[in-house]
Amino acid sequence: MKFRERVLDNGLRIISEWNxxxxxxxxxxxxxxxxxxxxxxxxxxxxxxxxxxxxxxxKYQADDVNRILDEIGAKSNASTSEEITKYWAAILPEYLxxxxxxVAGLITPSLRQDDFDMEKNVILEEIxxxxxxxxxxxxxxxxxxxxxxxPLGQSILGTPESIADLTSEQMREYHRDHYVAGxxxxxxxxxxxxxxxxxxxxxxxxxxxAGEVDRSTFEAQPEPxxxxxxxxxxxxxxxxxxxxxxxxxxPLRFAAEVLAVIVGDDSGSRMYWDxxxxxxxxxxxxxxxxYDGSGSYATYVSARPEAVELALARISDxxxxxNSEGVTEEELERAKKKAASRIVLRSERPMSRLSLLGGNWxxxxxxxxxxxxxxxxxxxxxxDVRELLDAYPLGQMTTVAVGPxxxxxxxxxxxG
Amino acid sequence: MQTQQIEVKTWENGLTLAVERMPSVGxxxxxxxxxxxxxxxxxxxxxxxxxxxxxxxxGAGDRDSRxxxxxxxxxxxxxxxxxxxxxxxxxxxxxxxSIHDALRIxxxxxxxxxIPDDHFAAVRSGIEQSLLSVEDEPRQKLMVELWQRTFDAxxxxxxxxxxxxxxxxxxxxxxxxxxxCFRPNGTIIGVAGNVxxxxxxxxxxxxxxxxxxxxxxxxETTPHGPSIDAIEHDSxxxxxxxxxxxxxxxxxxxxxAWAAVSVLSGGMSSRLFTEVREKRGLxxxxxxSLNTLPHEARVVxxxxxxxxxxxxxxxxxxxxxxxxxxxxxxxxxxxCKARAKSALIMQQESAMSRSGSIARDWYHLQRIxxxxxxxxxxxxxxxSHVLDFVHQHPPRDLTILTIGPKPLEVPSEIS
Numbered sequence: 001m002k003f004r005e006r007v008l009d010n011g012l013r014i015i016s017e018w019n020x021x022x023x024x025x026x027x028x029x030x031x032x033x034x035x036x037x038x039x040x041x042x043x044x045x046x047x048x049x050x051x052x053x054x055x056x057x058x059k060y061q062a063d064d065v066n067r068i069l070d071e072i073g074a075k076s077n078a079s080t081s082e083e084i085t086k087y088w089a090a091i092l093p094e095y096l097x098x099x100x101x102x103v104a105g106l107i108t109p110s111l112r113q114d115d116f117d118m119e120k121n122v123i124l125e126e127i128x129x130x131x132x133x134x135x136x137x138x139x140x141x142x143x144x145x146x147x148x149x150x151p152l153g154q155s156i157l158g159t160p161e162s163i164a165d166l167t168s169e170q171m172r173e174y175h176r177d178h179y180v181a182g183x184x185x186x187x188x189x190x191x192x193x194x195x196x197x198x199x200x201x202x203x204x205x206x207x208x209x210a211g212e213v214d215r216s217t218f219e220a221q222p223e224p225x226x227x228x229x230x231x232x233x234x235x236x237x238x239x240x241x242x243x244x245x246x247x248x249x250x251p252l253r254f255a256a257e258v259l260a261v262i263v264g265d266d267s268g269s270r271m272y273w274d275x276x277x278x279x280x281x282x283x284x285x286x287x288x289x290x291y292d293g294s295g296s297y298a299t300y301v302s303a304r305p306e307a308v309e310l311a312l313a314r315i316s317d318x319x320x321x322x323n324s325e326g327v328t329e330e331e332l333e334r335a336k337k338k339a340a341s342r343i344v345l346r347s348e349r350p351m352s353r354l355s356l357l358g359g360n361w362x363x364x365x366x367x368x369x370x371x372x373x374x375x376x377x378x379x380x381x382x383x384d385v386r387e388l389l390d391a392y393p394l395g396q397m398t399t400v401a402v403g404p405x406x407x408x409x410x411x412x413x414x415x416g
Numbered sequence: 417m418q419t420q421q422i423e424v425k426t427w428e429n430g431l432t433l434a435v436e437r438m439p440s441v442g443x444x445x446x447x448x449x450x451x452x453x454x455x456x457x458x459x460x461x462x463x464x465x466x467x468x469x470x471x472x473x474x475g476a477g478d479r480d481s482r483x484x485x486x487x488x489x490x491x492x493x494x495x496x497x498x499x500x501x502x503x504x505x506x507x508x509x510x511x512x513x514s515i516h517d518a519l520r521i522x523x524x525x526x527x528x529x530x531i532p533d534d535h536f537a538a539v540r541s542g543i544e545q546s547l548l549s550v551e552d553e554p555r556q557k558l559m560v561e562l563w564q565r566t567f568d569a570x571x572x573x574x575x576x577x578x579x580x581x582x583x584x585x586x587x588x589x590x591x592x593x594x595x596x597c598f599r600p601n602g603t604i605i606g607v608a609g610n611v612x613x614x615x616x617x618x619x620x621x622x623x624x625x626x627x628x629x630x631x632x633x634x635x636e637t638t639p640h641g642p643s644i645d646a647i648e649h650d651s652x653x654x655x656x657x658x659x660x661x662x663x664x665x666x667x668x669x670x671x672x673a674w675a676a677v678s679v680l681s682g683g684m685s686s687r688l689f690t691e692v693r694e695k696r697g698l699x700x701x702x703x704x705s706l707n708t709l710p711h712e713a714r715v716v717x718x719x720x721x722x723x724x725x726x727x728x729x730x731x732x733x734x735x736x737x738x739x740x741x742x743x744x745x746x747x748x749x750x751x752c753k754a755r756a757k758s759a760l761i762m763q764q765e766s767a768m769s770r771s772g773s774i775a776r777d778w779y780h781l782q783r784i785x786x787x788x789x790x791x792x793x794x795x796x797x798x799x800s801h802v803l804d805f806v807h808q809h810p811p812r813d814l815t816i817l818t819i820g821p822k823p824l825e826v827p828s829e830i831s
Contacts, residue, residue: 021440023418023761054684062694066684070751073758076684092758121697128722129700131652132554233650235548268485277474277481279541282549302549334489341492345443345509349765 003367004194006201010210011182014201015361017189017353017369025190026354027100028088029107030362032185033178035158036082036151036292037215044158045166045174047080048123052171053087053106054078055115062115065102072098075351078106082143082152083292084362090351093191097200104204107179116168124164127157134231134238135302138402142298145227146242146398150220152291180211187358190350217293219247226399230406236282237308237403241299241315243395246388248290248363254376255388256288256295261335262327263318263394264299268334270318275301281311286394292363297394305404312396312408319394326386336377343373418764422774422784423613425620429629430601433620434774434784436608438767444609445509445767446519447775450526452597453502454575455635461584462570463543463577465499465597468590470539471531472504473497477524481535484521493518499575501709502779504598509768512610516619519607523623526603531594536587547579554651554819555701555720562657565641566714566815572640599630606775609767643815646823654726654820658717658733660811664708665780671793672805677706677715678752679744679802680736685751687736692719698729704737710780715811723821730816730824737811744799744806756794760787 002018034046055062069076069089076089076099087106091099130136140155147153158166186205188197222244246252264271264286275284281303289296303311346352347370360368401408421437454465474481488495488508495508506525510518550556563572577585603624607616662673681688681704692702704717717737721729763769764787777784818824 023440023764024758063685063690066690066694067747067751070683070685071747071754073754073756075758075762090758090762092761118695118697122693122700125653125698125720125722126700128652129720132655132720134552235551236545238552268482268489273482276542277538279538279545282542282545302545304545304548334486337492338489341494341510344492344511345494345768348441348443348767349762 001369003369005367006198008181008201008206010206010208011180011212012184012186012201012205012208013361014186014188014197015357015367016187016192016194016197017357018192018194019190019350019353022190022350024090024350025093025096025188025192026088026090026350027103028086028187028354028358029103030185030187030358031085031107031179032083032183032213032215032362033085034081034083035154035156037178038154038174041162042166042170042174043155043162044123045171046085047156047158048119048163048166049171049175050078050080050085050087051119051123052111052116053109055109055112055119057105057108057110060102060105065105068098068102074099076103080156082154082156086358088354096192096196100200101204107184108208111168111172111175113168116171120163123157124160127160127163130157134234134402138238138240138400141227141229141402142240142242142398142400145225145400146222146296147220148223150294151216152220152294178213180213181205181208182210182212185358185361187354187361189353189357215292220244220294222397224397226408228401228405228407230404231402232404234403236302237305237401237405239301239303239308239312239399239401241312241396241399242296243397245288245295245297245392246290247293247295250295252384252388252391253288253290253295255380255384256392258332258335258339258377258380259327259385259388260286260288260297261338262331263322265338270322271315274314274318275311280307284311284315290363297392299396308401308405309408312399316396319396323389323393326382326389329382332380332382332385336380339377340374343370343377420786421613422786424778424784425617427600427621427625429625429627431603431605431624431627432778433605433607433617434778435611435613435616436770436774437611437613438609438764438770441610441765441767442512443509443767444512444515444607444611445771446507446515447606447771448506448522448526449503449604449775449779450505450598451502451602451632452504452593453500454573455501455570456593456597456633457570457577458589459570460581461589462573462581463575463585464589464593465504466543466575466577467536467539467585468531468593469497469499469504470542471535471590472525472529474535474539475530475532477528479524484525487521488518491518501571501575507768507772515607515609515611516615519619519623526598527624527627529594531587531591533587536590540582540585543576544579544582547576547582554649554653554655555718558655558657558817558819559718561647562659562716562815562817565643565645565817566659567709567712568640569638570635571637571709596633600624600627601629602632604775604778606771606773606778608770608774643813644826645817647817647819648821649819651820652722653720654723654818654824656719656721656726656730656733656824657817659714659815661813662706662713662715662809664711664713666710669805671797672802673713673809674706675749675752675797675802676740676806677704678755679748680704680740681717682752683755688717688733691736692729692732696728696732698725698732702733708780726818726820727824734827741803741806741810744802746799749797749799749802753794753797757791760791763787
């Protein structure tokens with residue numbers, strides 16, 4: 001594995017990790033923009049724009065983009081989060097020139113009016129689709145509630161109303177302001193020729209307008225609260241809770257990940273043994289979500305409606321015990337082994353390395369090899385976990401529930 | 417394409433081990449198929465095999481549930497287990513150094529399980545909640561119901577059973593299922609990764625070589641549910657499921673069948689994506705795939721559309737399925753071939769994917785298909801071959817199921 005980087009004159013940064021043993025390669029453009037960079041009026045524009053990227057530019061129509069990506073057998077897609085819009089393709093190394101031109105072309109789409117009008121229907125369908133998925137509905141409502149008043153609380157999809165009202169002119173303006181070279185990172189992983197990458201980048205991206213984009217990354221200060229969204233025809237109760245945790249650039253983030261494995265992994269964790277193994281709930285998990293400047297512990301529970309309040313109270317007890325007594329050496333060592341195995345296994349494919357490569361750069365401005373991550377993981381001690389818990393105790397500050405219940409009256413804990 | 421090093425060994429007791437050595441990865445993965453799936457569940461006790469697969473992980477050999485889980489975690493084994501129609505399966509991946517120890521633990525799980533009484537209620541409760549969650553997600557529910565209406569029982573029945581059957585499950589029934597079905601004859605172990613083939617064969621010999629074979633149990637098949645049906649549900653979208661017969665993996669025309677589905681729904685330039693989503697904006701999710709059992713197969717399509725436009729989605733989808741027989745272009749077939757070639761080469765980067773593939777190959781074909789063999793079969797396809805296949809296997813005997821506020825109109829000539 002070998003890391004190389006370069007910055008074009010217009011500010012586009014190229015980062016690459018070369019793996020001569022790989023059979024394939026992956027390229028991805030990471031645009032540092034997402035729903036947190038929107039205003040209420042244009043809510044959902046980042047995600048809608050990501051769809052519009054595939055409608056082509058001056059050279060290629062939508063049909064061409066889709067056809068050529070298929071002709072070279074590319075696995076390609078795009079995604080939009082609160083903070084990053086990324087466009088990527090996994091390909092065989094011999095197809096790099098065609099793939100590069102097409103994926104780079106996604107960053108400068110024409111945004112034709114008729115395509116915009118047609119794609120609006122697809123976006124509205126996507127919103128409707130997620131309405132039929134309780135766990136997604138829950139996440140969306142959770143983010144809005146926990147980060148209320150903070151940019152992270154802005155919906156990725158937008159609402160049917162904001163999408164219906166959005167104009168192509170507003171999208172063009174958003175694109176002009178956010179898709180500037182200094183706000184884009186090109187990541188490449190796998191088996192490729194660095195010189196060729198540079199030549200293609202000069203040719204396809206050298207003309208992009210320069211520019212930087214500011215983003216306010218103040219740490220969210222959520223207020224405690226509980227929101228219940230009754231859904232009469234639902235059978236299970238779906239519940240999510242969030243509480244502040246280390247942000248993406250915090251040195252405590254590795255400890256937070258290990259802590260989440262110990263307390264709320266989907267197997268072998270404290271929550272698993274206490275709640276899932278006895279069959280009291282279907283799912284009880286804890287995750288660490290990291291964002292630019294903020295972070296959260298996210299608790300997810302799916303249980304029978306009559307069981308959910310007690311389950312949340314028991315989770316509260318687990319968190320209280322961890323906050324006051326910490327975890328054991330045995331738990332820590334086991335969680336480190338689990339996490340290390342995950343790091344190694346997910347790094348075998350260029351496509352998954354690409355995500356980590358791009359994410360590390362956007363959030364932390366740094367390159368981290370698999371070995372770097374493994375070494376940091378191995379170095380975590382009980383003292384680090386204590387430091388984490390002192391700064392960010394586990395908690396259940398914001399609660400959102402979707403299901404048959406009209407209210408949650410049980411003892412929902414709030415960290416002191 | 418690199419030459420693959422694959423070796424297969426079948427023991428006298430009928431257990432087969434297929435190993436693929438992948439020197440460029442650092443991991444090793446396994447896929448173990450034991451022929452005791454939900455097909456063997458008594459019809460009124462559906463879900464028994466699933467309950468068994470859960471209970472098997474709750475104590476085996478000299479380890480209780482926690483010790484078992486901890487031992488696997490200490491080896492860094494990422495794993496999953498579950499019951500399908502034909503097998504109870506165990507899959508996992510870890511660093512290649514740990515593969516032998518991981519297999520030792522799974523040998524305990526498969527041969528020396530506790531199947532503890534005192535965990536039965538908890539396991540049943542977990543299955544019940546998982547069934548309730550399916551009720552809450554119309555798309556998942558649609559697929560479960562569609563399967564039951566297109567494949568004869570028990571092949572089409574959900575391995576999780578049903579809310580009606582679940583109270584009938586007993587621990588005695590679960591233990592009996594183990595006694596009756598778990599056996600070496602028909603068990604397939606696929607391992608892929610950075611492993612030494614001879615060493616692995618020796619480990620499997622030690623762990624499973626003395627396992628006594630048992631007679632193969634039987635099950636009865638009964639007809640599937642109604643072909644044209646609608647389930648009323650107050651959902652945001654109408655969820656449309658559609659299925660029609662194709663040929664299974666073992667059929668000589670399988671790759672032509674695969675190409676036909678791939679033209680319909682292989683990539684972003686495929687027909688359903690282009691006609692239903694790109695040109696008409698009717699849905700976000702639309703797909704078709706070829707689903708194969710050993711003896712039969714179906715093309716299964718899904719689309720989800722807001723209720724007032726759902727009829728148009730169904731009409732356009734049906735039109736595209738029927739239009740396939742009118743012609744396929746070279747360009748379309750070339751796209752399918754290119755996608756297949758990439759996918760095959762990328763498979764060589766994933767031990768998990770290869771271990772699953774070689775185990776499935778053995779189950780369906782009793783041999784392992786190398787990636788270069790697949791490649792040459794796909795390269796050999798031409799448009800006339802694929803079209804001949806479509807003409808010989810037109811979309812007929814369709815199963816159509818919708819879940820949404822109101823039923824859709826199904827053209828009478830296909831019902």
